[in-house]
Amino acid sequence: MAGLAGCSGGGGGGDGGNELELLHAWSSGDGNAAIEALIEGFQEEHPDVEFAEEPVNGAARSNLDQVVLNKLQANDPPSTFQTWPGKTLEKFDGAFEDIEGDVWDEDLKENYLAGPQEQAQYDGSYVTVPLNIHRINNLFYNTAVVEAAGVDPESLSSASDVVDACATIDAETDAVPFAHQTSGAWSTGQLWETILLGQAGIDGYEAFINGNGDREQVESALDAVVDLTEYYPGDSSSISFTEANTMVMDGDAAFIHQGDWAAGAYGNEDGFNYGEDWAQVPYPGTGGNYLLNMDSFPYMANNPSPEATQQFLSYCGSAEGQVLFNEKKGSIPPRSDADVSSLNNFQQDQFEEFNAADNQPPSVQHGLAISPDIATNIGNAFSGFLESNDAAETAEALINAFN
Amino acid sequence: MRNPFTLLKRRWSDSRKARTDGGTTSQAGSILDRDLVRSAPFWLPPFLLVGLFIYGAIIWNIVLSLTDFQGLGSPDYSALDVENYVIAFFGGTPSWSELTVSPIWNSAWNTVVLMVSFSVVCLGLGLVLAILVDQEIRFENTFRTIYLLPMSLSFVVTAKFWLYLYNVETGLVNIFLGAVGLGPVEIVQNPDLKLAAVAFALIWQFSGYAMIVYLAGLRAIPTGHFEAARVDGASTIRMYWRIIIPQLRTATVSALVVLTVFSLKAFDFLFSMYGGYQPGPSADILATRMVREAYANGNWAYGSAIAVLLFVMALAIVAPYIYTQYQRGEL
Numbered sequence: 009m010a011g012l013a014g015c016s017g018g019g020g021g022g023d024g025g026n027e028l029e030l031l032h033a034w035s036s037g038d039g040n041a042a043i044e045a046l047i048e049g050f051q052e053e054h055p056d057v058e059f060a061e062e063p064v065n066g067a068a069r070s071n072l073d074q075v076v077l078n079k080l081q082a083n084d085p086p087s088t089f090q091t092w093p094g095k096t097l098e099k100f101d102g103a104f105e106d107i108e109g110d111v112w113d114e115d116l117k118e119n120y121l122a123g124p125q126e127q128a129q130y131d132g133s134y135v136t137v138p139l140n141i142h143r144i145n146n147l148f149y150n151t152a153v154v155e156a157a158g159v160d161p162e163s164l165s166s167a168s169d170v171v172d173a174c175a176t177i178d179a180e181t182d183a184v185p186f187a188h189q190t191s192g193a194w195s196t197g198q199l200w201e202t203i204l205l206g207q208a209g210i211d212g213y214e215a216f217i218n219g220n221g222d223r224e225q226v227e228s229a230l231d232a233v234v235d236l237t238e239y240y241p242g243d244s245s246s247i248s249f250t251e252a253n254t255m256v257m258d259g260d261a262a263f264i265h266q267g268d269w270a271a272g273a274y275g276n277e278d279g280f281n282y283g284e285d286w287a288q289v290p291y292p293g294t295g296g297n298y299l300l301n302m303d304s305f306p307y308m309a310n311n312p313s314p315e316a317t318q319q320f321l322s323y324c325g326s327a328e329g330q331v332l333f334n335e336k337k338g339s340i341p342p343r344s345d346a347d348v349s350s351l352n353n354f355q356q357d358q359f360e361e362f363n364a365a366d367n368q369p370p371s372v373q374h375g376l377a378i379s380p381d382i383a384t385n386i387g388n389a390f391s392g393f394l395e396s397n398d399a400a401e402t403a404e405a406l407i408n409a410f411n
Numbered sequence: 412m413r414n415p416f417t418l419l420k421r422r423w424s425d426s427r428k429a430r431t432d433g434g435t436t437s438q439a440g441s442i443l444d445r446d447l448v449r450s451a452p453f454w455l456p457p458f459l460l461v462g463l464f465i466y467g468a469i470i471w472n473i474v475l476s477l478t479d480f481q482g483l484g485s486p487d488y489s490a491l492d493v494e495n496y497v498i499a500f501f502g503g504t505p506s507w508s509e510l511t512v513s514p515i516w517n518s519a520w521n522t523v524v525l526m527v528s529f530s531v532v533c534l535g536l537g538l539v540l541a542i543l544v545d546q547e548i549r550f551e552n553t554f555r556t557i558y559l560l561p562m563s564l565s566f567v568v569t570a571k572f573w574l575y576l577y578n579v580e581t582g583l584v585n586i587f588l589g590a591v592g593l594g595p596v597e598i599v600q601n602p603d604l605k606l607a608a609v610a611f612a613l614i615w616q617f618s619g620y621a622m623i624v625y626l627a628g629l630r631a632i633p634t635g636h637f638e639a640a641r642v643d644g645a646s647t648i649r650m651y652w653r654i655i656i657p658q659l660r661t662a663t664v665s666a667l668v669v670l671t672v673f674s675l676k677a678f679d680f681l682f683s684m685y686g687g688y689q690p691g692p693s694a695d696i697l698a699t700r701m702v703r704e705a706y707a708n709g710n711w712a713y714g715s716a717i718a719v720l721l722f723v724m725a726l727a728i729v730a731p732y733i734y735t736q737y738q739r740g741e742l
Contacts, residue, residue: 073706074706077483077706077709080483081483081485099482099709100483101482101483102483102484103483190600191574191599191600191684191685191686192685192686192687192689193687193689193691194686194687241580242579242580242595243578243579243580243581243582245577245579245597245598245599245600246574246575246577246578246579246582246599247578248686380707380708380709381508381510381707381708381709381710382510383707384689384703384707384708385510387687387689387707388689388692390689391685391689391690391691391692392691392692394600394691395600395601395602395605395691395692395693396602408511410510411510411511
């Protein structure tokens with residue numbers, strides 16, 4: 009089927025019907041359940057719209073981007089596809105169309121908070137609709153382990169407090185203090201940006217993502233990461249995020265810093281309950297901030313199904329669609345008026361914190377805050393950091409990533 | 412693998428010979444009757460397809476590397492220059508970017524180190540295995556299969572497999588190192604061992620292939636050579652070193668070419684071991700760098716330039732082989 013589509017692609021799609029071509033990388037797990045729920049909800053309202061839904065398999069997003077770029081080069085854009093909003097959109101420069109008024113009406117503008125609303129824009133025009141929000145600055149912990157060590161995570165107020173707490177846990181229990189993986193660089197990248205946000209504050213963080221970062225602040229956050237390496241699992245370089253997260257669930261580790269997708273696994277584990285067996289605090293020092301990672305669906309220029317795409321994006325921007333999606337995905341709806349009573353307790357708490365947050369800064373590691381080529385430079389810096397643990401050298405590379 | 416050009420040449424000269432012998436058919440008839448023309452339906456389609464999709468694509472890629480193609484849109488072929496190669500060798504800020512682009516020396520060096528160490532060790536190990544298996548031992552077929560089996564696995568499988576083996580706490584490699592008193596060692600993210608660890612895993616996977624090639628070479632040597640050496644009183648080592656191994660030259664060269672090509676494909680291995688195309692500076696090879704530039708950054712022209720350099724490196728290794736084969740008339 010895909011082969012056939014490829015052969016006739018040059019023809020330009022023909023009848024321009026109402027078939028909506030939707031590309032995404034949620035081919036399995038909770039992501040797949042979430043997109044299915046969203047599409048099902050949409051089709052109940054719009055039974056006339058046909059879907060040519062194509063999950064693009066492979067290493068999450070990078071492969072999907074490649075497929076979309078190839079289609080755009082061939083002048084055969086999809087109706088919409090799963091993408092991070094914000095600066096990531098630069099990769100597809102010129103491929104989007106302004107949907108202010110049509111999709112981004114007054115209702116959406118009223119109900120999206122400033123942070124997500126800013127990320128939906130490219131060059132000042134609204135081009136994409138954020139569908140969900142994952143928080144990056146979480147510290148999850150296994151309640152039994154921290155209690156056994158006499159540590160109260162609620163009382164920690166800075167990154168160095170976390171290091172001290174790890175030392176106590178190391179001394180008092182057999183558990184690994186800080187579950188973390190270092191075979192890939194992304195976990196360390198997001199840990200560093202979280203610590204930077206805590207130490208340098210929102211101003212320092214925003215200065216960095218705008219290319220005016222303070223070298224000392226950058227290096228000091230890296231030093232805090234180096235301090236934590238001592239408390240990683242001994243085999244952190246051979247494990248994946250899933251294995252690190254399982255250590256927390258099994259009581260073999262106390263803390264893990266992760267986006268709130270980590271909590272998705274906790275919810276599926278019997279006898280591991282929110283508030284009793286595990287809990288979460290904003291990473292110490294970052295209270296009042298909701299560090300954003302989002303997925304969104306943009307409106308493509310030269311759209312093969314203009315009307316259907318607008319209908320679908322409006323549905324993605326509706327509270328109903330977002331709740332259906334996030335119920336399964338484990339993230340929270342970006343709309344502050346969403347009725348979250350059908351989400352789980354943890355999601356409800358996160359939603360409350362989101363609405364009360366002073367700032368909703370975009371994530372560096374997850375492509376919202378910086379353009380793709382800078383993101384590659386930062387990724388290079390962290391893949392080097394994993395080898396050397398050299399804070400000074402990495403700080404230099406991070407500052408130079410913008411030049 | 413027969414070169415279509417040689418085939419063509421032979422066909423032409425055949426028909427020419429026939430003409431000087433005094434062909435009586437008319438000129439028009441002779442063109443249609445020629446072997447070359449009559450066999451065209453069989454060789455022409457694959458010839459054109461290979462020409463277009465292999466050689467055409469290579470040429471297109473070279474042209475692309477001379478443009479400034481970046482991001483979306485279509486490349487501008489009107490202004491060609493070698494800027495991308497200058498950037499690749501010396502670094503700097505190219506006209507198509509606002510950011511400084513670093514030169515490729517680090518990944519080029521890693522590529523060469525990986526290619527050479529992997530190929531040489533693989534050949535050595537393959538030769539030793541082949542000689543051992545050739546001693547008419549019992550269960551010879553079983554051993555042969557065991558040695559060859561890893562080659563049937565994909566890089567994705569072996570990368571994950573070796574990630575387990577290199578685990579500091581539970582990996583077999585570290586348990587072994589612990590047993591001989593070298594203590595558990597961080598391997599996967601250790602800048603001094605990373606590339607060696609990758610090479611080691613690839614050697615494990617492909618030395619069986621070298622063994623098979625050598626085994627075929629050994630079997631082709633007449634028993635008389637072994638017997639003559641024995642009669643003249645040569646020791647086993649001397650016999651192999653002076654008589655047998657020199658006769659394995661062709662096998663060595665053909666195995667070397669294939670192994671080199673495999674080492675260029677280490678991209679898959681690094682990709683699954685480090686969960687992406689950023690394996691870190693000490694294991695970064697040209698292939699990972701190329702994919703980063705092209706697909707993460709959208710620097711298509713610069714990615715093409717790196718691809719051309721990689722192609723030239725591969726050609727530099729394969730060309731002498733093709734040339735000697737050509738000189739010996741085996742092509």
